[in-house]
Amino acid sequence: MNVFVPGTSGESLAFFEALRRAPEKSAGVRFVGVHFPGINQSDYAGLHPAATLRAYFIQPNLRGPMAEGRVELLPVDYTGAWQDLQTLRIDLALAQVSLPDADGRMSLGICHDFLPAVWGRAGIKVAHVNPRIPRTHGSFSIAAADCDYLCEAEAPLVTQLSGDPNAELVAIGGHVADLVRDGDTLQLGIGKMQSAVVRALREHRDLRLHSGMVTEEILGLLDTGVIRGRGSVVAGVALGDEGFYRRLAEDDSFAFRSVGETHDICRIAQIPNFVSINAAVEIDLFGQVNCDCLDGRLLAGVGGMPPFVTGARLSAGGRAIFCLASTANKGAVSRIVPKLGAGSAIGAPRYMLDRVVTEHGTAALADLSLHRRAEKLIELAAPQFRAGLAAEWAGIAARL
Numbered sequence: 001m002n003v004f005v006p007g008t009s010g011e012s013l014a015f016f017e018a019l020r021r022a023p024e025k026s027a028g029v030r031f032v033g034v035h036f037p038g039i040n041q042s043d044y045a046g047l048h049p050a051a052t053l054r055a056y057f058i059q060p061n062l063r064g065p066m067a068e069g070r071v072e073l074l075p076v077d078y079t080g081a082w083q084d085l086q087t088l089r090i091d092l093a094l095a096q097v098s099l100p101d102a103d104g105r106m107s108l109g110i111c112h113d114f115l116p117a118v119w120g121r122a123g124i125k126v127a128h129v130n131p132r133i134p135r136t137h138g139s140f141s142i143a144a145a146d147c148d149y150l151c152e153a154e155a156p157l158v159t160q161l162s163g164d165p166n167a168e169l170v171a172i173g174g175h176v177a178d179l180v181r182d183g184d185t186l187q188l189g190i191g192k193m194q195s196a197v198v199r200a201l202r203e204h205r206d207l208r209l210h211s212g213m214v215t216e217e218i219l220g221l222l223d224t225g226v227i228r229g230r231g232s233v234v235a236g237v238a239l240g241d242e243g244f245y246r247r248l249a250e251d252d253s254f255a256f257r258s259v260g261e262t263h264d265i266c267r268i269a270q271i272p273n274f275v276s277i278n279a280a281v282e283i284d285l286f287g288q289v290n291c292d293c294l295d296g297r298l299l300a301g302v303g304g305m306p307p308f309v310t311g312a313r314l315s316a317g318g319r320a321i322f323c324l325a326s327t328a329n330k331g332a333v334s335r336i337v338p339k340l341g342a343g344s345a346i347g348a349p350r351y352m353l354d355r356v357v358t359e360h361g362t363a364a365l366a367d368l369s370l371h372r373r374a375e376k377l378i379e380l381a382a383p384q385f386r387a388g389l390a391a392e393w394a395g396i397a398a399r400l
Contacts, residue, residue: 001028001091002054004118005044007035008213008237009245010111012096012128014155016042026051032088034081034114035059037300039160039239045070054088056081058298078212078304082259085117093122097142098133099152104144108256109133110157110245113212113236116140116258124148132157132242134249137231138256159241162215165196171359172323173200179321179355179362180204180275187211187268187276187308190239193323197277202226209233210271212262212304214254216240222253231255236262263304268311273318276308280324282335282344283356285374285393287365289322290340291347302347309352313366320354326382336381338392356380371397 005011011033019026026047032054035042045053045065052070055062065071074084095115097106106127108115119125119142127142129152144150165173173196180186180201185208188194198217201207207227209218214235221227230252236259238248248254261267268274281299282290292300312320324335336358340346354366356377363376374397378389 002030002032002089004085004090004093004115004122005031005033006094006096006111006115007033007040008111008113009039009158009239010096010108010113010115010237011035011040011042011158012094012130012155013042013158014130014153015094015096015128016044019044019047023048030054032085032090034078039158056084057301057303075301077302077306078259078263079265079307082114082117082263085114088118090118090122092124092126093118094126094128095119095142096128096130096133098135099129099131100144101135105141106144107133107135107141108138109136110238110248111236112138112140112256113259113262117260126151128153128155130155130157132245134245136238136248136254136256137252139261140258157242157245158239160239161241162190162195162217163192165192165199168325168359169193169196170200172325172357173197175357175359175362176277176321176323177201177204179319179357180207181273182206184208184273184275185210185271187274187278187312189213189278189305190215191279193279194277197323209235210262210268210274211235212259212308213237213239216244219244219247222251227253229253234262259304263307265307265311265314268308269314271311271318272316274312274315275318276305276312276320278305278309278322280322280335280347282337282340283322283324283353283377284337284340285377285389285396286339286370287350287353287373287377288340288346289348289353290344293343293345296343298345305347309348309354313352313354320352321357322348322353322355323357326358326360326380327385331382331384334381334385334389336377336385336389338389338396370400
């Protein structure tokens with residue numbers, strides 16, 4: 001069987017625990033799902049030696065089964081994952097949903113991302129009705145009458161807080177905030193980098209959010225009036241603690257959509273002044289961006305970044321911002337590099353680069369010549385590496 005199991009905050013921890021208690025049930029099963037590194041910890045490929053997994057992100061627990069040929073890792077972005085799920089045969093789809101309303105309809109609550117791609121075609125439809133799932137404003141819901149099986153079980157939800165940024169990230173957040181104008185629509189990722197950006201935006205006004213994922217940090221902007229209005233926060237997934245999840249049921253600022261809507265380049269391009277804000281691992285002097293690889297080891301996947309960056313470049317007044325600390329390993333290694341090497345993977349090619357931010361400042365690169373771009377990127381590097389980068393670039397330029 002091909003069994004779809006939701007990821008991020010939509011994962012049913014109770015379902016995985018039930019499988020873990022009866023590992024023989026997973027023999028011969030091919031699990032399918034978009035499970036996010038650092039958020040989803042359940043090891044579906046590890047449930048049984050004959051279980052397999054179709055995955056869209058690498059995770060530490062997948063390296064062993066992948067070496068055994070039991071994990072198919074697709075090197076695609078969110079749009080590619082959505083398209084793959086729309087064509088893949090799904091024998092059983094699991095959904096974690098809210099309690100039914102008076103009309104028997106159940107909300108997907110905090111996770112609307114990929115389930116809509118498979119639900120209508122699934123051979124067997126199973127709903128885990130979890131009373132902890134809030135009823136949210138979303139473009140997709142499930143009728144209890146359309147389910148083959150309903151299982152009501154109160155269970156913990158996937159939770160995670162963003163964490164406090166360090167001084168370096170706070171500086172980057174301040175530089176990003178300087179590039180954001182009142183009235184912009186933003187896309188943000190997750191993690192401490194994004195926390196720093198959000199906290200630096202509290203003096204702005206009339207912002208909106210259109211993003212794949214939204215975290216509890218956004219409440220600071222809602223509560224201070226930076227973001228306001230019905231449907232002013234459009235997202236596919238919410239991630240935070242259960243207090244944040246309960247807020248979602250009460251606040252009509254939030255509108256949840258599937259990946260087919262949130263990551264649609266044409267829709268994004270039609271949003272004026274759309275600003276995508278994404279993190280990078282390293283950037284070379286040509287402007288190539290490595291987002292998910294370190295010393296030859298994949299860390300995750302490119303995720304939703306490509307359609308947001310492309311949409312921002314097409315948006316009237318749009319901006320695509322990549323953020324990164326200038327160094328790694330406590331200042332020993334520059335993350336602005338002469339050229340991406342064999343241990344890196346290109347997440348965004350050089351022609352997609354727009355604006356780059358480090359703790360040392362910002363640079364608008366889209367309209368610059370090849371040599372001027374390299375010079376501006378060197379200015380964003382840590383001071384101790386600038387002379388070496390300039391010498392490297394002189395050698396590269398001489399061979400072009």
